Amino acid sequence: xxxxxxxxxxxxxxxxxxxxxxxxxxxxxxxxxxxxxxxxxxxxxxxxxxxxxxxxxxxxxxxxxxxxxxxxxxxxxxxxxxxxxxxxxxxxxxxxxxxxxxxxxxxxxxxxxxxxxxxxxxxxxxxxxxxxxxxxxxxxxxxxxxxxxxxxxxxxxxxxxxxxxxxxxxxxxxxxxxxxxxxxxxxxxxxxxxxxxxxxxxxxxxxxxxxxxxxxxxxxxxxxxxxxxxxxxxxxxxxxxxxxxxxxxxxxxxxxxxxxxxxxxxxxxxxxxxxxxxxxxxxxxxxxxxxxxxxxxxxxxxxxxxxxxxxxxxxxxxxxxxxxx
Amino acid sequence: xxxxxxxxxxxxxxxxxxxxxxxxxxxxxxxxxxxxxxxxxxxxxxxxxxxxxxxxxxxxxxxxxxxxxxxxxxxxxxxxxxxxxxxxxxxxxxxxxxxxxxxxxxxxxxxxxxxxxxxxxxxxxxxxxxxxxxxxxxxxxxxxxxxxxxxxxxxxxxxxxxxxxxxxxxxxxxxxxxxxxxxxxxxxxxxxxxxxxxxxxxxxxxxxxxxxxxxxxxxxxxxxxxxxxxxxxxxxxxxxxxxxxxxxxxxxxxxxxxxxxxxxxxxxxxxxxxxxxxxxxxxxxxxxxxxxxxxxxxxxxxxxxxxxxxxxxxxxxxxxxxxxxxxxxxxxxxxxxxxxxxxxxxxxxxxxxxxxxxxxxxxxxxxxxxxxxxxxxxxxxxxxxxxxxxxxxxxxxxxxxxxxxxxxxxxxxxxxxxxxxxxxxxxxxxxxxxxxxxxxxxxxxxxxxxxxxxxxxxxxxxxxxxxxxxxxxxxxxxxxxxxxxxxxxxxxxxxxxxxxxxxxxxxxxxxxxxxxxxxxxxxxxxxxxxxxxxx
Numbered sequence: 001x002x003x004x005x006x007x008x009x010x011x012x013x014x015x016x017x018x019x020x021x022x023x024x025x026x027x028x029x030x031x032x033x034x035x036x037x038x039x040x041x042x043x044x045x046x047x048x049x050x051x052x053x054x055x056x057x058x059x060x061x062x063x064x065x066x067x068x069x070x071x072x073x074x075x076x077x078x079x080x081x082x083x084x085x086x087x088x089x090x091x092x093x094x095x096x097x098x099x100x101x102x103x104x105x106x107x108x109x110x111x112x113x114x115x116x117x118x119x120x121x122x123x124x125x126x127x128x129x130x131x132x133x134x135x136x137x138x139x140x141x142x143x144x145x146x147x148x149x150x151x152x153x154x155x156x157x158x159x160x161x162x163x164x165x166x167x168x169x170x171x172x173x174x175x176x177x178x179x180x181x182x183x184x185x186x187x188x189x190x191x192x193x194x195x196x197x198x199x200x201x202x203x204x205x206x207x208x209x210x211x212x213x214x215x216x217x218x219x220x221x222x223x224x225x226x227x228x229x230x231x232x233x234x235x236x237x238x239x240x241x242x243x244x245x246x247x248x249x250x251x252x253x254x255x256x257x258x259x260x261x262x263x264x265x266x267x268x269x270x271x272x273x274x275x276x277x278x279x280x281x282x283x284x285x286x287x288x289x290x291x292x293x294x295x296x297x298x299x300x301x302x303x304x305x306x307x308x309x310x311x312x313x314x315x316x317x318x319x320x321x322x323x324x325x
Numbered sequence: 326x327x328x329x330x331x332x333x334x335x336x337x338x339x340x341x342x343x344x345x346x347x348x349x350x351x352x353x354x355x356x357x358x359x360x361x362x363x364x365x366x367x368x369x370x371x372x373x374x375x376x377x378x379x380x381x382x383x384x385x386x387x388x389x390x391x392x393x394x395x396x397x398x399x400x401x402x403x404x405x406x407x408x409x410x411x412x413x414x415x416x417x418x419x420x421x422x423x424x425x426x427x428x429x430x431x432x433x434x435x436x437x438x439x440x441x442x443x444x445x446x447x448x449x450x451x452x453x454x455x456x457x458x459x460x461x462x463x464x465x466x467x468x469x470x471x472x473x474x475x476x477x478x479x480x481x482x483x484x485x486x487x488x489x490x491x492x493x494x495x496x497x498x499x500x501x502x503x504x505x506x507x508x509x510x511x512x513x514x515x516x517x518x519x520x521x522x523x524x525x526x527x528x529x530x531x532x533x534x535x536x537x538x539x540x541x542x543x544x545x546x547x548x549x550x551x552x553x554x555x556x557x558x559x560x561x562x563x564x565x566x567x568x569x570x571x572x573x574x575x576x577x578x579x580x581x582x583x584x585x586x587x588x589x590x591x592x593x594x595x596x597x598x599x600x601x602x603x604x605x606x607x608x609x610x611x612x613x614x615x616x617x618x619x620x621x622x623x624x625x626x627x628x629x630x631x632x633x634x635x636x637x638x639x640x641x642x643x644x645x646x647x648x649x650x651x652x653x654x655x656x657x658x659x660x661x662x663x664x665x666x667x668x669x670x671x672x673x674x675x676x677x678x679x680x681x682x683x684x685x686x687x688x689x690x691x692x693x694x695x696x697x698x699x700x701x702x703x704x705x706x707x708x709x710x711x712x713x714x715x716x717x718x719x720x721x722x723x724x725x726x727x728x729x730x731x732x733x734x735x736x737x738x739x740x741x742x743x744x745x746x747x748x749x750x751x752x753x754x755x756x757x758x759x760x761x762x763x764x765x766x767x768x769x770x771x772x773x774x775x776x777x778x779x780x781x782x783x784x785x786x787x788x789x790x791x792x793x794x795x796x797x798x799x800x801x802x803x804x805x806x807x808x809x810x811x812x813x814x815x816x817x818x819x820x821x822x823x824x825x826x827x828x829x830x831x832x833x834x835x836x837x838x839x840x841x842x843x844x845x846x847x848x849x850x851x852x853x854x855x856x857x858x859x860x
Contacts, residue, residue, distance in 0.1 A: 083498025271521025
């Protein structure tokens with residue numbers, strides 16, 4: 001186990017290194033941020049001064065080496081626009097995104113699992129067909145449209161829910177969260193549900209497919225023959241095997257949801273990191289973009305590690321060890 | 326998808342809005358949020374707009390961008406190269422300390438010394454004309470320049486004044502965002518800065534300008550146009566900037582909402598490039614040809630071929646003002662008798678034929694797609710107008726992050742120290758921030774000259790010695806009538822030559838609940854002191 005984790009960390013470092021090279025050099029091809037920041041009245045001399053001030057007058061490879069040097073000291077640079085260390089901006093906003101993503105995950109599981117179970121157990125009933133049809137819609141209808149329709153219905157037409165922003169915050173273990181206040185929940189409801197739709201559809205389809213396969217297998221038949229009660233057959237024996245694909249897919253998807261909740265955050269003006277990334281890209285705030293991508297890659301690597309460990313707990317056949325990478 | 330969203334929001338939603346204004350709290354939904362409260366850090370208008378609630382300048386700009394007394398009560402040239410500014414007495418900082426000339430000197434010095442890491446400080450305004458400053462007494466400051474310098478007040482309207490007893494030793498930007506250094510003299514006091522969610526300022530009861538009108542003002546960033554409108558409709562916010570143009574007619578017709586509007590200082594125009602050969606212009610068979618845009622008749626034909634009224638009505642939702650001027654009405658330098666070209670495709674074709682291009686040619690035109698209101702759609706419309714007179718025009722629009730760098734120095738013949746544009750004809754804009762045309766004429770009509778700063782927005786490299794002479798002289802003429810004549814002459818000459826092809830001034834719009842009254846500003850800023858309750 002320890003060797004496995006160590007090896008994973010080495011791999012992660014390599015991935016990070018390759019990523020910084022790609023991002024750093026890629027972003028320098030796009031355009032010059034100073035052209036966006038500077039006033040139109042800023043003359044050539046004024047532009048040059050800004051370039052020097054930001055260190056952009058140096059050749060790219062030199063800038064990269066300086067960046068690596070700072071990175072080694074744990075400094076990811078300062079945002080051009082905010083003038084604040086990039087990591088502090090990310091940490092400031094990350095709780096909002098994480099909260100949104102976790103809420104979406106919970107909604108996806110709480111609604112998706114029972115619906116998937118039902119559809120798996122009674123595949124021919126019209127309710128099941130309706131569920132599967134809805135899950136298809138969840139896959140195919142753009143989030144942007146769903147978000148707008150929800151705003152239109154629940155905040156403009158009915159006036160039940162606020163259309164923008166995050167609600168009242170309370171501090172729990174030093175993190176500011178909104179899901180513990182009524183106002184916070186009201187703000188959270190629509191964006192979380194919108195964001196959960198894709199995951200929910202996936203949970204429904206995976207649960208149904210998995211259940212149908214598992215229910216025909218021998219061990220379920222033996223369990224039933226042994227007189228194990230039905231709720232235990234479904235809720236324990238079938239569930240254990242069902243969860244493996246669901247954990248895999250949700251694990252991957254969850255990282256994606258956190259990293260790219262951009263669309264949902266934009267529609268609902270949710271103050272998360274995704275929205276910050278879009279703002280940063282539109283004004284070429286290079287340090288912030290690079291810092292964010294490093295953050296995301298690190299997060300993905302960690303998530304994958306967690307998934308692998310969860311696997312070994314769910315499926316005794318999976319052993320984490322030297323050969324398991 | 327976006328457009329569908331707008332349409333739905335506009336048509337269905339107007340029936341469901343409700344909610345009363347909260348007591349003396351004003352909530353404003355803004356398109357872009359302020360990233361820093363350090364007024365010397367950037368020149369992004371979202372930042373400046375918010376900072377202006379907290380910090381002030383020696384010279385204010387009124388809603389038509391004309392200079393008016395701010396922290397200085399009066400100013401006048403005392404000789405050819407010296408301006409005297411008399412400061413306002415009895416002004417206090419938000420922490421109770423008195424304001425005086427030391428704060429002014431400190432603010433200028435801070436900018437001149439440079440702020441490490443700052444992306445675009447207004448220091449260049451101090452560098453213009455080689456300004457130097459001295460304190461004469463606690464309420465008098467002298468500013469000297471290398472030569473006669475007419476636009477001193479306009480320049481200083483761009484320099485925010487920070488507190489000498491607060492800022493030294495503080496970390497730029499960081500300590501302003503936390504509130505520690507965000508101590509100004511303005512109508513509102515820092516209260517909360519929660520990035521991405523809200524920025525709150527509270528009334529400064531001791532403001533020299535009187536009652537700011539609101540106990541508290543909340544700025545909420547809502548970048549998505551349709552979401553911003555929805556937030557207004559359901560009462561989350563009281564007022565929004567940049568309402569989506571497609572929804573303007575419905576909003577204006579609905580008596581539960583009001584729309585305020587004013588022509589902005591932002592000129593939108595097509596900028597031709599003047600090289601002998603242009604990469605994006607070819608003959609009809611695709612072979613290279615000498616640049617036809619160098620012939621003024623071709624440029625005039627292109628201008629006559631554009632139906633500016635149609636762009637205003639069909640694309641801009643009425644929010645544009647067709648023009649042939651470079652500064653809006655009311656600005657110093659506006660030329661009354663320069664009428665926008667009327668749409669006349671026949672005359673355009675005749676001119677093309679006269680210039681020897683009766684069979685047309687091929688051209689690709691460029692523009693940003695996220696910078697100006699409806700920019701990409703305007704470029705597409707212009708291309709269609711031009712195709713109709715026989716110039717086969719293709720369109721390539723891109724994000725501003727890519728566009729502006731290419732526009733300025735993307736040309737294949739660029740090298741460090743020599744900027745050449747990539748495009749042959751592109752849509753761009755120019756905002757005249759200071760309410761007068763001196764630096765607009767100099768910026769977009771004068772021949773490019775890196776040493777003097779002339780033509781630093783003239784990326785197409787138009788060059789006309791007669792215009793240059795007037796422009797250079799205007800920059801040194803303090804006498805207002807004489808300067809006005811110079812600026813108007815320069816504008817008239819350049820426009821008669823079609824140095825560029827003006828389309829329109831954007832019209833700024835704000836939408837708010839009935840019960841609010843807003844005095845709109847030419848420079849696009851939303852200031853809480855200019856919003857009043859009338860119910």
